Amino acid sequence: MAAQLAFASDYMEGAHPAILKKLAETNLIKSAGYGLDEYSETAREKIRKACNAPEAEVHFLVGGTQTNATVIGALLASCQGVIAAETGHVSSHEAGAIEAGGHKVLTIPQTDGKISAEKVEEVLNTFKEDGNRDHMVMPGMVYISQPTEYGTLYNRQELEALSKVCRSNGIPLYLDGARLAYALACSANDVTLEDIAACCDAFYIGGTKCGALFGEAVVFPKPGLIPHFFTIVKQHGALLAKGRILGIQFDVLFENDLYEHIGEPAIAAADKIREGLKENGIELYLDAPTNQVFCVVDNAFMEKLAQKVEFSFWEKKDETHTVIRFATSWATTMEDVDELIKLIKQINE
Amino acid sequence: MAAQLAFASDYMEGAHPAILKKLAETNLIKSAGYGLDEYSETAREKIRKACNAPEAEVHFLVGGTQTNATVIGALLASCQGVIAAETGHVSSHEAGAIEAGGHKVLTIPQTDGKISAEKVEEVLNTFKEDGNRDHMVMPGMVYISQPTEYGTLYNRQELEALSKVCRSNGIPLYLDGARLAYALACSANDVTLEDIAACCDAFYIGGTKCGALFGEAVVFPKPGLIPHFFTIVKQHGALLAKGRILGIQFDVLFENDLYEHIGEPAIAAADKIREGLKENGIELYLDAPTNQVFCVVDNAFMEKLAQKVEFSFWEKKDETHTVIRFATSWATTMEDVDELIKLIKQINE
Amino acid sequence: MAAQLAFASDYMEGAHPAILKKLAETNLIKSAGYGLDEYSETAREKIRKACNAPEAEVHFLVGGTQTNATVIGALLASCQGVIAAETGHVSSHEAGAIEAGGHKVLTIPQTDGKISAEKVEEVLNTFKEDGNRDHMVMPGMVYISQPTEYGTLYNRQELEALSKVCRSNGIPLYLDGARLAYALACSANDVTLEDIAACCDAFYIGGTKCGALFGEAVVFPKPGLIPHFFTIVKQHGALLAKGRILGIQFDVLFENDLYEHIGEPAIAAADKIREGLKENGIELYLDAPTNQVFCVVDNAFMEKLAQKVEFSFWEKKDETHTVIRFATSWATTMEDVDELIKLIKQINE
Amino acid sequence: MAAQLAFASDYMEGAHPAILKKLAETNLIKSAGYGLDEYSETAREKIRKACNAPEAEVHFLVGGTQTNATVIGALLASCQGVIAAETGHVSSHEAGAIEAGGHKVLTIPQTDGKISAEKVEEVLNTFKEDGNRDHMVMPGMVYISQPTEYGTLYNRQELEALSKVCRSNGIPLYLDGARLAYALACSANDVTLEDIAACCDAFYIGGTKCGALFGEAVVFPKPGLIPHFFTIVKQHGALLAKGRILGIQFDVLFENDLYEHIGEPAIAAADKIREGLKENGIELYLDAPTNQVFCVVDNAFMEKLAQKVEFSFWEKKDETHTVIRFATSWATTMEDVDELIKLIKQINE
The missing domain is CATH 3.90.1150.10 (Aspartate Aminotransferase, domain 1)
Incomplete structure (x- = not known):
């Protein structure tokens, strides 16, 4: 090899050296568990600032599949499913984690990994008009990824259009940012963290693929979207006992705009x-x-x-x-x- | 604070310094994801040796609740539940993670956090003799923790007795070793890793509370106990993309018997x-x-x-x-x- | 035999003769499926009257375990459990149906099959004061049965006290009336259907054990308690295609107060x-x-x-x-x- | 109307008059609950004969969605999904019941409602060869319906081909016979109950749409396919207390080949x-x-x-x-x- x-x-590598350095510096300091430590709090505050979302609720989870399963499971009612591109990560590469949580992934056609506001609206309207709709899975949210699984980007206009369709239909828009740093670093990109926070009801800022050892930061721009999310995270086995390890990593990633340049x-x-x-x-x-x-x-x-x-x-x-x-x-x-x-x-x- | x-x-602290050192040394080396890397393989081999279980299947997961939910969910048939002490971690402090996976925790009385082979046998016999048993949750495995949630220890005789009852009833014995290093380091302890591997069908060696940043090593002494466990781990959101981070930590913990002394x-x-x-x-x-x-x-x-x-x-x-x-x-x-x-x-x- | x-x-027997008679009389009349037929509507109206709950939402399901699993699963958030007597039907004799739906049954002590408002309040307060509560299953509703599994009855005062505790804590009270006709026919009973509708947020009127071939009528005195309950019933496999069969049975049972005397x-x-x-x-x-x-x-x-x-x-x-x-x-x-x-x-x- | x-x-109608007649005749005879009665036993024996499957295990459930959810949930391992036509009933018209049980429906293209052995084999082979297969949902069984949702029929050759692919891949073939009587009564049909029992590992004979008030008969030609199926049925809320009502109906439907002519x-x-x-x-x-x-x-x-x-x-x-x-x-x-x-x-x- x-x-x-x-x-x-x-x-394939470990973490950005600045992360390892801070982990070493803080190693023997004692702190509270489960994300109640000061590093996590500082990291949350930095993320709120970067997103221009001062009220945002921020939670740190360990990995992407886990984050998707936890957030999607918490956002949907039992009789609802999540709309996603056929090529969406939740549609095929998460070993059925969404279904294991009881929900159908309602796949729709994509172009270059992206779904359009028009198609989403059509699906929502078709459902509403279907005489059998009460016997079917109700579309309860929309999942997109930025960048997509094909490395493409939604531009601001596309994102805003999706947001508009979701809001006019009363369902949340959720963005999977597993590789978000690679969107932000890209000259072709016109979607900022601030735009994402404005357009989405929930999203996650990827750490694992973007310079951290592991970790994903879930952001709910409007707090309280999901009551008892802490307990739900715990129930999903997604609550890290030494939450500081996640806090420290995101604290470093959001120091001096590192995440936007990494x-x-x-x-x-x-x-x-x-x-x-x-x-x-x-x-x-x-x-x-x-x-x-x-x-x-x-x-x-x-x-x-x-x-x-x-x-x-x-x-x-x-x-x-x-x-x-x-x-x-x-x-x-x-x-x-x-x-x-x-x-x-x-x-x- | x-x-x-x-x-x-x-x-409350980070990791044993030797772990941070090795993470730093190996940081920029590229390796395969999901535990298929060489560090994970070396760590698995060391664990097999420490357990005197040369055929054992070893998987690295992130945290304790996640590990319990994944292993218990995989070991039980849909109509089965897990026998555990009323004070067992799975009984009350995991936010319903076992039930969220569809299974009842069948709590039984404990003494100082421990359950006895006699009580387990009594429960199994009572179930077998109950005319309503087909309308009830079948006991499908036994969960114990070593040390227990009260810091007490099963001695070898107690562990062997539990093992015997489980084997004669054809159900697996699973040991939660979240704090196992603190049992092994204790002069009052007479149960070795080897004993655990001999008596249990599944167990986990705790990292999070025993010197790692995070991580738990699941051991199935006889391989193949759970078909497709890798995929099940993924489905539970418990598969770390950078699996090496787990591998490196356990590789250090099992170098020169560190785990038994830490x-x-x-x-x-x-x-x-x-x-x-x-x-x-x-x-x-x-x-x-x-x-x-x-x-x-x-x-x-x-x-x-x-x-x-x-x-x-x-x-x-x-x-x-x-x-x-x-x-x-x-x-x-x-x-x-x-x-x-x-x-x-x-x-x- | x-x-x-x-x-x-x-x-052990079939149905009250009046039910068989009406099934025979209406047998070849064509009607809409899934409870949208006129018999079901008439039955619903009669039940609303008997309960003095003119706005009530009434759904017909097939059996008791199914009804409990569907209603409880729909009422609880994912991180919540249901408080029930140790001897409650949901606690032990439903083959883990509640847990299969992802929820813990939080059993509490009983006397003669009954739980008291005081004990429920104590459990709710203990939970609120527990520093670990975010790592535990939150009590999200209370389950009682009338008559209980031991044939005993809650009196009106006891039921009102339970209702008060639930309402002041913002959690629903659900009553399993599998044998409700045998309470109503009993001279010792002082709890009417009207009282139940006033005190409970959800309850079911048992048909299977009370003169029907099968069937249970779920009543939500205030409509809209559970959005999309029809679809949830379908998802639970509890929606009868020929819903009229249920409607006809309850129509007969609630004709001329039959249910209160049967x-x-x-x-x-x-x-x-x-x-x-x-x-x-x-x-x-x-x-x-x-x-x-x-x-x-x-x-x-x-x-x-x-x-x-x-x-x-x-x-x-x-x-x-x-x-x-x-x-x-x-x-x-x-x-x-x-x-x-x-x-x-x-x-x- | x-x-x-x-x-x-x-x-849209009730039941075949012979069923109502027998229900009336037997109404006040006392019998054991849960399908342990003599009528159910006689009905099972008649079904075994009609299928030429003397060892077959036969269970009576209430409705189709429930039957599909129960059988599919019981046949699949947690990391597996069910292959079905895009137009299969389980794919879209069961309100997400399969997903609520934790499993993905792996839809494949159909022609006139039917899927082909070739397409199934291709899907199975593609999965086996996929380097990412351990991160995906494993195909664990095949679902077909006879007649299909479009009223078309598999002929014997097609059914045998599907059976062969399934058996050579070690996965069960399950046939949904909600409308099976309408296949059997059709001159174009060349697939008998006996053929179905020979080709499928599990199937159900529809009652609800074929002359019964309600009820579906699940057949496992080889007994023991699903251990503890009785308890699993109970857990799914699919076990009728007065099981005789199902037994009596199928006893009538299989008297003098009524089912094949109805x-x-x-x-x-x-x-x-x-x-x-x-x-x-x-x-x-x-x-x-x-x-x-x-x-x-x-x-x-x-x-x-x-x-x-x-x-x-x-x-x-x-x-x-x-x-x-x-x-x-x-x-x-x-x-x-x-x-x-x-x-x-x-x-x-």
Whole structure:
């Protein structure tokens, strides 16, 4: 493994060094458990400021699937389901965690990983007009991810349109920001944390894939959206006893706007990979500006590349071609990127 | 908070320094996610050796409630419940996590936090003989904790007796080792990791309260007990993306028998507190040899103490007396213990 | 079986003849499904009148366990549990249906099958004052049964006291009326349907044990208590396609106050059995005025009786004595009762 | 409502007169509860014979959604889902009952309501080869309905092919026979009860839509497939206290092959409607031989028809056309059919 170039995912390293440093500095200080410590409180306050949401309720959970299952389970009534893109993380890659909590994922078609306000509205209207609606799962919320599972971004207009449809229908909009730092660091992005807090009823700011050892910060811009959320988190096994470990990490990530910049090396690296692929005549699978690069390669090329590089098999394109993914992270080095492009060039020749 | 002596719990500090050191050393090395990395594999191998269970299946989860909910949910059939002491952690302090997974906790009486093989057998026999048994929740496994929630220990004979009853009835015995290091470090203890692996069908070795930042190692001495446990862990939101963080911590904890010794300062500290209480005429609530000290104090004393010391309120004894708990940890210093005893003496005078 | 005297339960016969008659008369009339038919509507209206609750929402479900699981699951938030007597039907004889829906049954001590307002208040206050309450299951409603599982009755004062405690704590009071007709037919009873509708937030009027083929009528005196209850009923598998079958049965049961009188033969029969037992020196286990008769017999007597009579084994009293139950129903004949008493006398001699 | 021709569903009437007769005859006979009575036993024996499955385990449940939720929940491991057609009843019209039980419905494309062995095999193989499969819901069983929700039939070859794929992959095949009598009564059908018992691991014989007041008979051709199924049924609220009511109904339905013939009037009626539609130039939506008739009508026609006839709106075809459904039942009269066709002709002119 050591000899390989690793672009398989964005959670292959540990944490940003500043996090490890602060963990070490504070290690023997005693503090209260379950997020009631001073680090967690400072982190929450910084997040509120970054989101311009001074009243926001902020909770720290451990991982993404857990966060999605806990928030979605808490937002939905028992007879409701969550609208999501067919390619949404909750739709297929969470081992049925949403269903295990009793709720159906109501998948709708997507384009480049995104769902549109129009389609959501159509689904809501179709449900309302269906004579059988009382025998069906009621759409109770909308789930989106930013960036999406395909690395694409909702722009502000799209996000506002989704927000408007949700609010006029009285259902919450929830945004999964597992890779949010890679959206914020991207020049093509026009959606700020503040926009997200204004448009969404709940969202989470990803730590695991964005420089933390682990951890996700759930934000409810308007407090009290979910009564007893602390207990619900505990019941989901998502309450960390040493909550300070999460608090310290987000405290560092939101010190001096680190979170808004931490993804920049990943974007620079991904941009360079995209450029290198094009130069070598390799087709991008879709036009995505963040830290995931999807391209279509022929299978012979893929096999050769796999001997030297770790990447992700995404899906079969046709009998002789495959969609693969390179993921970069805050820790990706330009040396590795250059090496990757060199290899691609060599194999291609 | 800083001015106070903190004995409220055993998860008030960060991690053993050796863990932080190794996290820092390995921080930028890339590795596979979800526990498929080399650190996790080394840690698993060390745990297998420490348990003398060369075939054991070892999984790393994040926290205790999560681990109990995941393992118990996976071991029980839908119509079964788990037998546990009324004082068991799963019975009352996990916010209904077991019930949220669909299962009843079948509580039985305890003595000093422990349940007996005789009582378990009686419950199993009563169920078998009950004409209404098909309308009731079937006992499907037994849950115990070592040390118990009251800091007491099962001895080897008691554990073997429980194991025998479970095996002759064909139901698994599961041991919650959230504080296991504090049992192993205790001179009164005669139950080794090897004994636990021999007697139990599933157990977990606690990290969170025993020197790790967080993390629990689930051990199935006989592999394959629960098919697809990896996916079940994922579904429970208990699968850490950067699994290496868990692997590294347990790798350090099981290097040079650290885990078997890490609790020693806690036991020495607790012993000294117990001695100091007795010297000051304060009654111990029960005779427990591990890192939790329960004593009965009058309410006036308690209020004075609370001005200088953090401890846990446990339960009202009578109108004028209260049971309180002091918890020590691997990181507790003798200076703090001496200071505590001095304070107790002062208040008592 | 035919040769035996059958006092094993109150659901051993079919339905009151008037029900069969109406089912036959209406059999080929076509009507809408799922309770949207005219018979169901008429039945609902009659129930509203009988309860003096003109706004009440009335739903017809099939059976008791199903009704309890559906109503309780719908009333509780995910982190809440239901307070019930240790002897409550939901506590032990519903195969874990409440837990399967994700909720803990918070059992409290009972006297003769009843719980007191004082005890409920104490539990609610203890919870509120517990520093660990956010890690525990929150009491979210109270479950009682009338008559209780021991055939006893809450009087109006006791019911009002429970109602007051629930309302001042903002949690619903739910009454399981599986055998309600046997309370209403009882001279010792001072609680009317109207009282129940005034004191409870939800209750069900039992059909299965009270003259119907099957069926229970759930009443929410204030409509809208549970949004989308129709869909929740469907999701629980509790929505009968041919809802008219339920509607017709309750329409008959609430025609000319039949429901308030249908239990009278059962009470007369039970009273006579109680008298006969006393005359033969057999101790009643408790003083209950409804259709269940609990008595303590020596084991030799029990074995002889069992050769001729079907009754229920209830529990072991001591090594040589057993608590047994005789249940009567709306269909019990005095001939059978006389025969039973004759037999008891013979065996006793 | 009375003035209308009712073709809205196949559960608009009560029961076959022979059922009411037997219910009346046996009404006051006392019998054991929960399906332990002699009528249930006789009915089970008759069903075993009709299926040529002498060892089969037979259970009587109340309704279809309940039966599907109970059987599917019991057959799947927690990390598994059920493969079903997008149009399967469990996929959309059961209010999320399968998901409420914790399981995902893995929908696959259908043709005329049917899924093919090839498609199922492809899905199973794709799952096996997916590198992410441990993060996804594992296909754990296959659900089909006979007739399908579109009134079409699997032929024997198709059923055997599905069975073979399931068995070679070690997963059960489950058949929902809510309308099974209408398949068996159909001349186009070549699949017998015996074939179903040979091909499926579990199936249910529908009563509610096929002449009973309510009730479905679950058959496990090989006994013991689901340990403790009785208790699981109870836990799902699906165990009828007066189980005899179900037993008596199926006892009548399986007396003298009634079940295999009871659907014949429905098929004759549906055939005549299909003929009448064609004669009036109205396009059938699909070619289905059972008791449901789907046709495409223009919206003006639909509105006029709706003034005199109850039918089901199925789906919008285009801006000016709609798919509607006429359902016939064992109780449909030719007079009503003739009247319907006359009306169609009148409106059409």
